[in-house]
Amino acid sequence: MEKFNGKWELVPELYENLEAFSEKMGVTKEEVEMLRNAIMITTIKIEGNKQHMTLEYKGQPMKQELYFTEGEPLEYKGIEGSKMTSDYKWNGDRIAEKHKAEKEGTTKEWNVERYIEGEMLVAKSTKDDVSMIYKMKKI
Template identity: 65%
Template sequence: MEKFNGKWELVPESYENMDAFSEKLGVPKEQMDLIKSLVMITTLKLEENKLHVLVEYKDQPMKQELCFTDGEPLDYKELDGSEMTTEYTRKGDRLHEKHKSVSKGTTMEWTVERYIEGDMQVAISSKDDVSMTYKMKRV
């Protein structure tokens, strides 16, 4: 699992099926356009049963630091103020996440599976029968 440790930068052109996935979640078009315009940089550190995450955005002052315990839900506020609950678990050489977001009375739930392929981190986000894939490069 140490291969997840380090700094990762989103490869924006790697998004696959983002529009259909966002529509399935009920994400407004304006918010989807904003997400597409941001380049996320994530620093991960796995140790024992903890996952430390620092999320930053290229050319933006926003950042968020979180610490998850394997198998335990964590409640927090997203940078946009929405309420989030995330639970991560390690399964073999993959990280699995369950997300629940509540924003303006709307609840969204989805899962993410992450794995390493060479020097890329691959993330597959799923909601029911719709999935989105994106990649992050090690920096």
């Protein structure tokens, strides 16, 4: 899916339902404020069933590179230190992701659906019955 390829920047003012989703995920109010003010930059390169994703935060030294193969779980360390397992597959023209994070005896699981809407990359994260949406513009 070529339309996903490129460098994308989070548009923080377009968050939808950040607080409710964060509460469901057990994220502290301080962490929510940090998320609200952080500008995430995501670079995506998809070739066939392989996806290379680079995650960065503007003005921060953190950078993470992930290499996915469709249908094969990927284990890695999350930016906040959790043990992560993620899997993705194509669902029509959307990317369907399943994530599991384990840290300090706590396990969190959620799904993400990524799709292109106009000129924006949209990510809808869902845990149980609560969803959050964030949007990114191509840069």
